[in-house]
Amino acid sequence: MTPSVLIITGYGVNCEAESSLAWERAGARPVRVHLNDLLAAPGRIHDFGALMFIGGFSYGDHMSSGHAMAVRVGHHLRDELRRFVEDGHLILGVCNGFQVMAKMGLVPAADGELLNPSVTVMRNDCGHFQNYWVDLRFEPDSPCVFTRGLERMELPIRHGEGKVFTPDAAVLEGIEKAGCVPVRYADAEGRPAQDYPANPNGSLNAIAGLCDPTGRLFGLMPHPEAYLFPENHPRWDHRKGEGRFPEYGEGLKLFLNAVECMRQA
Template sequence: MSEPTIDRAAARELRVLVLTGYGLNCEAETAAGFRMLGAHVDLRHVADVLDAGPDALTPYGLLAFIGGFSFGDHIASGRVHANRLRYRLGDRLLRFVGDGGLCLGICNGFQTLVKLGLLPGGEPGLHQRVTLIDNDRLGYWDAWVRLVVDPASPCVFTRGIAELELPSRHGEGKLVHADAAQRAVLEDRHQIPLRYADAEGRATEAWPDNPDGSPGGAAALCDPSGRIFGLMPHPEAYLYPENHPRWLAQRAAGLLPTAGLGLQILANGVRAAIA
C-alpha cells in the first residue's frame, strides 16, 4: 500500500474526538494515526465530555472509541462504559450520528458500541441487539490475524481494501446474535465488513485464524449507513510498515508497503468525514 491520498486542506478542518480515561489505553496510537492524515485530534477524558453540555460533540466529524480495558472490564468488556455513555451522553450521541457524524470503535470501543446500541444500528434509539462474549478458547489472545473485506458492505472505513493483516488482542470478541433471523438480516445487508480468514483467504471459524470463534468469521460490524464501524483487531497498531512482525521479510521480497495497512482504515474514515 502507498501513502493514503488525502485532501490535506479539507482534513485540517476535520476535528476528531478520541475519548480517554477509565482504563482506555490506545489513545496515543489512535491520535497519531489521524494526525498523520492531517486531521485535528482532541483527546478528552470521558468525564469531561459528559459534563461539557449539550454541544459537547458538535465540533466533531468523527468520534473514536478506543481500545483498552474500560473500567477494568468489570461485569463484561465495555458494559460499564456503555451504560455511562447511554445515560449521560445518549441524546447527544444520537444527534451526532443523526447529523452525519462518523463513529469508529476499536476492540474495547467495538464492545462499547455494541453494548451501547449504536451497532448494528438500523433502529431508533439506543437498544442493544447483539453482544460480544468470551472467546471460545478462554483467555486473552494476542496475535496478528488475516482479514478479508466484503466489497458489497456499505462500510465507509473499508472501501478500496480487499484484505489486510492487523494485530488482534482480546479475550471477549465472539459476536453473538439474538437469533438466526437477526444474523441473516445483517448478512443480507452486508453489515459484516471484515471477516477472519485462513491462509487461503477464506473466512473461517477455526482457531487460531479466528481468535474468538465468531460465527462466519465476523471480526467487525457496521450500521446500515456504513458510517458507524466497530472491529476487534487494531488498525491503529499498524500505522507504519515496520509495525508488521514480518516487515524484514516483506522488504526482502519487495512487498513492504510504504504505510501500515491499518492507516488505510483511518484514512477512509477521514475521507468520508470530509466528503
C-alpha cells in the first residue's frame, strides 16, 4: 500500500518541493493542493491518510506567524478536520505549519479539547530571525508516532517566532503529563536547553515541538524535510572523513515513521 498525503500550498508557504520529496522518499504519495481548491471541496481531505501544513510565511505572517492561516482553515475546515482526526489519520506541521496547528488548537490538545488553542508560538526572545542548525533530543515516553525510536538529531531552524509559550503553569504541567512534548532543544550533552543559542527562541521547557495525546498530530519548529540527504548537513564532508556518513539525511526518519504507521493502520 502506498499511503497518500495531502500537502496544502498557497498564500506564502514555500516548502512544498522538499516536503513532497520527503514523503516520496519515505514511500508515500504526496499530492499538493492549493488552499483555495481545498476550501472549495473540503471533503477531499478524507481521500488522504495524512495532511501536512508546510513551512513558509503564510499570509505574510500578518497578525503573527500562522495566525491568519489558522483562522481561515479553522473556520472553514473545522468539522472536516475533526472527522479526519477521529478517523485516526495523521497531521504534521513544520515551522509555519506548527504555528498554524498550535494557533488552531490541533496541538497539544492535552486536555482532550481538539481545536481549542491552549498555547501559542510567539516571537523569539532574541527579537529577530534565527537560521542555523540545532541539537534535538526526543522523549522516549511520548506517544508521538513520528518520533518513535529516535534519540538525538540535528536539524535546521529558520524562524522569527518559535517560542512555545503559555502564561498558565497548569497548562504547561498538563502538556508534560500527557506526554505531548516529544522533542526538545538540547545542549551538547543532550540535556534540555533553555539558554541561547542551543535554545534559539526561549521556548518554555526547551519545547521544539508538540503532539496531541494520541501521538498522531505533531508539529515542530525545526525542518526535517530540509535534511533528506547526508550532504544537507553543513559539516557533511567532515562527517564523511570521520566515517559518520549516514545512508540518508536523518530528517527522513520522521517521515519513515509516519508512513510505517499509516501502513499498519
